[in-house]
Amino acid sequence: MELPGLGQPCSASSCRRLDFLPLKCDACEEVFCKDHITYDQHKCTSAYKKDVQVPVCPLCNTPIPVRRGEMPDVVVGAHMDRDCKYNPAQHKERIFTNKCLKSGCKRKEMMKLVCDQCHGNFCIKHRHPLDHDCTGAGRPISKAGYAAIMRASESNVKLMGSSTVSRGLLQYNGCRQYSRGNS
Template structure:
Protein backbone atom coordinates (compact mmCIF):
# COMPACT_ATOMS: atom_id res chain seq x y z
CA UNK A 1 0.00 0.00 0.00
CA UNK A 2 1.51 3.30 -1.06
CA UNK A 3 0.87 6.78 0.24
CA UNK A 4 1.63 9.17 -2.62
CA UNK A 5 0.85 12.30 -0.58
CA UNK A 6 2.90 11.28 2.44
CA UNK A 7 6.14 13.21 3.01
CA UNK A 8 7.68 15.99 0.96
CA UNK A 9 10.61 16.31 -1.36
CA UNK A 10 13.61 18.33 -0.25
CA UNK A 11 13.58 21.79 -1.82
CA UNK A 12 17.34 21.70 -2.47
CA UNK A 13 17.76 21.47 -6.25
CA UNK A 14 20.56 18.92 -6.05
CA UNK A 15 18.75 16.66 -3.55
CA UNK A 16 14.97 16.29 -4.06
CA UNK A 17 14.97 13.41 -1.56
CA UNK A 18 11.56 12.25 -0.36
CA UNK A 19 11.52 12.92 3.36
CA UNK A 20 8.75 11.74 5.65
CA UNK A 21 9.82 14.18 8.38
CA UNK A 22 10.80 17.29 6.45
CA UNK A 23 11.99 20.41 8.25
CA UNK A 24 10.58 23.76 7.20
CA UNK A 25 13.10 26.60 7.08
CA UNK A 26 11.82 29.42 9.29
CA UNK A 27 13.45 32.02 7.04
CA UNK A 28 12.52 31.00 3.48
CA UNK A 29 9.55 28.73 4.41
CA UNK A 30 10.69 25.82 2.19
CA UNK A 31 10.86 22.15 3.18
CA UNK A 32 14.23 20.40 3.48
CA UNK A 33 15.65 17.03 4.46
CA UNK A 34 17.81 16.61 7.55
CA UNK A 35 20.97 17.27 5.52
CA UNK A 36 19.83 20.56 3.98
CA UNK A 37 17.76 22.29 6.67
CA UNK A 38 20.64 24.44 8.10
CA UNK A 39 20.81 27.89 6.52
CA UNK A 40 24.28 27.31 5.10
CA UNK A 41 23.41 23.89 3.66
CA UNK A 42 20.66 25.23 1.39
CA UNK A 43 22.18 28.71 0.95
CA UNK A 44 19.12 30.40 2.38
CA UNK A 45 18.72 33.91 0.93
CA UNK A 46 16.93 35.09 4.10
CA UNK A 47 19.40 33.64 6.60
CA UNK A 48 20.72 37.08 7.56
CA UNK A 49 17.33 37.85 9.13
CA UNK A 50 17.36 34.83 11.42
CA UNK A 51 20.93 33.64 11.81
CA UNK A 52 22.31 36.41 14.02
CA UNK A 53 25.53 35.81 15.94
CA UNK A 54 26.65 38.20 18.63
CA UNK A 55 30.41 38.14 19.17
CA UNK A 56 31.66 37.99 22.74
CA UNK A 57 34.84 39.69 23.93
CA UNK A 58 37.41 36.99 24.78
CA UNK A 59 38.83 39.07 27.64
CA UNK A 60 35.80 40.38 29.53
CA UNK A 61 33.06 38.03 28.17
CA UNK A 62 30.84 40.97 27.22
CA UNK A 63 28.58 40.64 24.16
CA UNK A 64 29.60 43.17 21.52
CA UNK A 65 26.81 44.61 19.33
CA UNK A 66 27.60 44.51 15.61
CA UNK A 67 25.66 46.57 13.09
CA UNK A 68 24.82 45.34 9.59
CA UNK A 69 27.77 45.49 7.27
CA UNK A 70 30.37 45.59 10.05
CA UNK A 71 32.99 42.88 10.37
CA UNK A 72 32.69 41.26 13.83
CA UNK A 73 36.46 40.82 14.22
CA UNK A 74 37.07 44.53 13.66
CA UNK A 75 34.31 45.53 16.10
CA UNK A 76 35.66 43.21 18.82
CA UNK A 77 39.17 44.55 18.19
CA UNK A 78 37.93 48.12 18.62
CA UNK A 79 36.17 47.11 21.84
CA UNK A 80 39.39 45.59 23.21
CA UNK A 81 41.36 48.72 22.31
CA UNK A 82 38.86 51.23 23.74
CA UNK A 83 36.18 49.87 26.06
CA UNK A 84 37.37 46.54 27.44
CA UNK A 85 37.84 46.48 31.21
CA UNK A 86 40.14 43.46 31.12
CA UNK A 87 42.58 44.77 28.52
CA UNK A 88 46.08 43.75 29.61
CA UNK A 89 47.64 46.88 28.12
CA UNK A 90 45.43 49.26 30.08
CA UNK A 91 46.90 50.81 33.15
CA UNK A 92 45.32 49.35 36.25
CA UNK A 93 44.58 51.48 39.26
CA UNK A 94 47.04 51.06 42.06
CA UNK A 95 45.52 49.74 45.25
CA UNK A 96 48.22 50.79 47.70
CA UNK A 97 48.54 54.49 46.90
CA UNK A 98 48.94 56.19 50.28
CA UNK A 99 52.62 56.31 51.23
CA UNK A 100 53.72 56.75 54.82
CA UNK A 101 55.09 60.21 55.68
CA UNK A 102 57.41 58.89 58.41
CA UNK A 103 61.02 59.48 57.44
CA UNK A 104 62.65 56.23 56.33
CA UNK A 105 59.36 54.30 56.02
CA UNK A 106 58.43 53.17 52.51
CA UNK A 107 55.17 51.37 53.30
CA UNK A 108 52.02 52.11 51.33
CA UNK A 109 48.46 51.61 52.52
CA UNK A 110 45.09 51.15 50.83
CA UNK A 111 43.38 53.61 53.13
CA UNK A 112 44.49 57.09 54.00
CA UNK A 113 45.40 57.49 57.67
CA UNK A 114 45.87 61.18 58.39
CA UNK A 115 47.25 62.40 61.68
CA UNK A 116 44.82 64.84 63.30
CA UNK A 117 47.70 66.97 64.62
CA UNK A 118 50.25 67.23 61.79
CA UNK A 119 47.94 66.17 58.92
CA UNK A 120 50.54 63.76 57.57
CA UNK A 121 49.59 60.44 56.00
CA UNK A 122 50.98 57.37 57.78
CA UNK A 123 50.97 53.58 57.59
CA UNK A 124 49.32 51.42 60.24
CA UNK A 125 52.57 51.08 62.16
CA UNK A 126 53.12 54.87 62.38
CA UNK A 127 49.51 56.11 62.55
CA UNK A 128 49.60 57.22 66.19
CA UNK A 129 51.27 60.57 67.00
CA UNK A 130 53.73 58.89 69.36
CA UNK A 131 54.81 56.41 66.67
CA UNK A 132 55.78 59.05 64.10
CA UNK A 133 57.24 61.60 66.52
CA UNK A 134 54.51 64.14 65.87
CA UNK A 135 55.64 67.64 66.87
CA UNK A 136 53.37 69.79 64.73
CA UNK A 137 50.27 69.74 66.90
CA UNK A 138 48.94 72.36 69.24
CA UNK A 139 50.20 70.39 72.21
CA UNK A 140 53.54 68.62 72.37
CA UNK A 141 53.50 64.86 72.55
CA UNK A 142 55.76 62.83 74.75
CA UNK A 143 56.92 59.32 73.95
CA UNK A 144 55.94 56.79 76.54
CA UNK A 145 58.97 55.14 77.99
Protein backbone atom coordinates in the same frame (compact mmCIF):
# COMPACT_ATOMS: atom_id res chain seq x y z
CA MET B 1 3.30 0.08 -3.13
CA GLU B 2 3.81 3.81 -3.06
CA LEU B 3 1.68 6.17 -1.00
CA PRO B 4 1.19 9.32 -3.10
CA GLY B 5 0.04 11.66 -0.32
CA LEU B 6 2.95 11.09 2.05
CA GLY B 7 6.20 13.04 2.26
CA GLN B 8 7.43 16.19 0.57
CA PRO B 9 10.35 16.78 -1.76
CA CYS B 10 13.36 18.70 -0.47
CA SER B 11 13.34 22.33 -1.66
CA ALA B 12 17.08 22.30 -2.39
CA SER B 13 17.42 22.38 -6.19
CA SER B 14 20.30 19.90 -6.14
CA CYS B 15 18.45 17.36 -3.96
CA ARG B 16 14.65 17.18 -4.50
CA ARG B 17 14.62 13.93 -2.47
CA LEU B 18 11.22 12.73 -1.24
CA ASP B 19 11.41 13.00 2.55
CA PHE B 20 8.79 11.41 4.81
CA LEU B 21 9.91 13.52 7.78
CA PRO B 22 10.52 16.91 6.15
CA LEU B 23 11.85 19.83 8.17
CA LYS B 24 10.72 23.40 7.71
CA CYS B 25 13.31 26.20 7.76
CA ASP B 26 12.35 28.77 10.39
CA ALA B 27 13.76 31.65 8.28
CA CYS B 28 12.55 31.04 4.70
CA GLU B 29 9.80 28.53 5.65
CA GLU B 30 10.65 26.10 2.86
CA VAL B 31 10.77 22.33 3.40
CA PHE B 32 14.11 20.49 3.40
CA CYS B 33 15.52 17.06 4.13
CA LYS B 34 17.82 16.47 7.09
CA ASP B 35 20.90 17.02 4.93
CA HIS B 36 19.86 20.54 3.80
CA ILE B 37 18.06 22.02 6.82
CA THR B 38 20.87 24.31 8.04
CA TYR B 39 21.08 27.84 6.65
CA ASP B 40 24.47 27.24 5.03
CA GLN B 41 23.50 23.97 3.38
CA HIS B 42 20.52 25.39 1.50
CA LYS B 43 22.00 28.90 1.12
CA CYS B 44 19.06 30.49 2.91
CA THR B 45 18.38 34.07 1.78
CA SER B 46 16.46 34.84 4.97
CA ALA B 47 19.08 33.54 7.40
CA TYR B 48 19.97 37.06 8.53
CA LYS B 49 16.56 37.29 10.23
CA LYS B 50 17.22 34.34 12.54
CA ASP B 51 20.96 33.73 12.57
CA VAL B 52 21.89 36.69 14.73
CA GLN B 53 24.87 36.18 17.02
CA VAL B 54 26.34 38.74 19.37
CA PRO B 55 30.05 38.28 19.96
CA VAL B 56 31.38 38.66 23.49
CA CYS B 57 34.72 40.29 24.34
CA PRO B 58 37.06 37.56 25.65
CA LEU B 59 38.70 39.98 28.10
CA CYS B 60 35.85 41.90 29.74
CA ASN B 61 32.93 39.54 28.88
CA THR B 62 30.71 42.31 27.50
CA PRO B 63 28.55 41.78 24.40
CA ILE B 64 29.79 43.74 21.36
CA PRO B 65 27.14 45.07 18.94
CA VAL B 66 27.87 44.21 15.30
CA ARG B 67 26.03 45.84 12.40
CA ARG B 68 24.91 43.83 9.40
CA GLY B 69 27.71 43.32 6.94
CA GLU B 70 30.51 43.91 9.47
CA MET B 71 32.97 41.19 10.35
CA PRO B 72 32.57 40.24 14.06
CA ASP B 73 36.32 39.61 14.45
CA VAL B 74 37.17 43.11 13.26
CA VAL B 75 34.58 44.75 15.52
CA VAL B 76 35.71 42.78 18.60
CA GLY B 77 39.35 43.61 17.81
CA ALA B 78 38.49 47.32 17.59
CA HIS B 79 36.64 47.08 20.92
CA MET B 80 39.67 45.46 22.54
CA ASP B 81 41.93 48.24 21.20
CA ARG B 82 39.71 51.19 22.19
CA ASP B 83 36.77 50.53 24.50
CA CYS B 84 37.66 47.44 26.53
CA LYS B 85 37.46 47.96 30.29
CA TYR B 86 39.72 45.00 31.07
CA ASN B 87 42.37 45.84 33.64
CA PRO B 88 45.17 43.25 33.73
CA ALA B 89 46.25 44.38 37.21
CA GLN B 90 42.85 43.38 38.64
CA HIS B 91 42.74 40.00 36.95
CA LYS B 92 46.25 38.84 37.68
CA GLU B 93 46.01 35.28 38.89
CA ARG B 94 48.23 34.25 41.73
CA ILE B 95 49.90 30.96 41.03
CA PHE B 96 52.33 30.59 43.92
CA THR B 97 50.04 30.90 46.97
CA ASN B 98 51.26 28.11 49.27
CA LYS B 99 53.75 29.73 51.68
CA CYS B 100 56.33 27.63 53.49
CA LEU B 101 55.76 27.46 57.27
CA LYS B 102 59.46 27.03 58.09
CA SER B 103 60.57 30.07 60.07
CA GLY B 104 62.72 32.40 57.98
CA CYS B 105 61.73 30.81 54.65
CA LYS B 106 59.82 33.05 52.26
CA ARG B 107 59.34 30.60 49.40
CA LYS B 108 55.91 29.94 47.93
CA GLU B 109 54.96 26.89 45.92
CA MET B 110 52.32 26.24 43.31
CA MET B 111 51.11 23.08 45.04
CA LYS B 112 50.66 22.23 48.70
CA LEU B 113 53.39 20.01 50.10
CA VAL B 114 51.90 18.83 53.39
CA CYS B 115 53.99 16.98 55.96
CA ASP B 116 52.51 13.60 56.95
CA GLN B 117 53.51 14.07 60.59
CA CYS B 118 52.74 17.67 61.53
CA HIS B 119 50.42 18.48 58.59
CA GLY B 120 52.20 21.77 57.91
CA ASN B 121 52.65 23.20 54.41
CA PHE B 122 56.28 23.55 53.32
CA CYS B 123 58.35 24.37 50.23
CA ILE B 124 60.26 21.71 48.31
CA LYS B 125 63.44 22.45 50.24
CA HIS B 126 61.79 22.01 53.68
CA ARG B 127 59.22 19.29 52.88
CA HIS B 128 61.11 16.51 54.67
CA PRO B 129 60.44 16.32 58.47
CA LEU B 130 64.16 16.66 59.30
CA ASP B 131 64.41 19.87 57.26
CA HIS B 132 61.64 21.79 59.04
CA ASP B 133 62.10 20.64 62.65
CA CYS B 134 58.91 18.59 62.56
CA THR B 135 56.84 18.60 65.74
CA GLY B 136 54.98 15.40 64.78
CA ALA B 137 55.19 12.08 66.66
CA GLY B 138 57.78 10.59 64.35
CA ARG B 139 55.41 8.35 62.43
CA PRO B 140 53.01 9.49 59.73
CA ILE B 141 49.40 10.10 60.68
CA SER B 142 46.63 9.67 58.15
CA LYS B 143 44.31 12.59 57.44
CA ALA B 144 41.51 10.82 59.27
CA GLY B 145 43.77 10.21 62.27
CA TYR B 146 44.88 13.83 62.28
CA ALA B 147 41.26 15.00 62.16
CA ALA B 148 40.37 12.70 65.08
CA ILE B 149 43.29 14.03 67.15
CA MET B 150 42.27 17.63 66.41
CA ARG B 151 38.64 16.92 67.38
CA ALA B 152 39.76 15.26 70.59
CA SER B 153 42.15 18.09 71.45
CA GLU B 154 39.40 20.65 70.81
CA SER B 155 37.04 18.78 73.11
CA ASN B 156 39.81 18.67 75.77
CA VAL B 157 40.23 22.42 75.44
CA LYS B 158 36.50 22.92 75.93
CA LEU B 159 36.42 20.62 78.97
CA MET B 160 39.46 22.15 80.69
CA GLY B 161 38.58 25.72 79.81
CA SER B 162 40.65 27.90 77.56
CA SER B 163 42.38 29.63 80.49
CA THR B 164 44.06 26.45 81.78
CA VAL B 165 45.35 25.27 78.42
CA SER B 166 48.27 27.21 77.08
CA ARG B 167 48.13 28.46 73.54
CA GLY B 168 50.56 26.61 71.37
CA LEU B 169 51.34 22.93 71.71
CA LEU B 170 48.81 20.43 73.05
CA GLN B 171 49.76 17.01 74.44
CA TYR B 172 47.41 14.23 73.38
CA ASN B 173 48.26 10.52 73.59
CA GLY B 174 51.94 11.19 73.19
CA CYS B 175 51.47 13.24 69.98
CA ARG B 176 52.41 16.89 70.05
CA GLN B 177 50.05 18.86 67.79
CA TYR B 178 49.47 22.54 67.20
CA SER B 179 46.14 23.87 68.30
CA ARG B 180 43.87 25.48 65.70
CA GLY B 181 44.14 28.86 67.42
CA ASN B 182 47.75 29.35 66.26
CA SER B 183 48.53 29.74 62.60
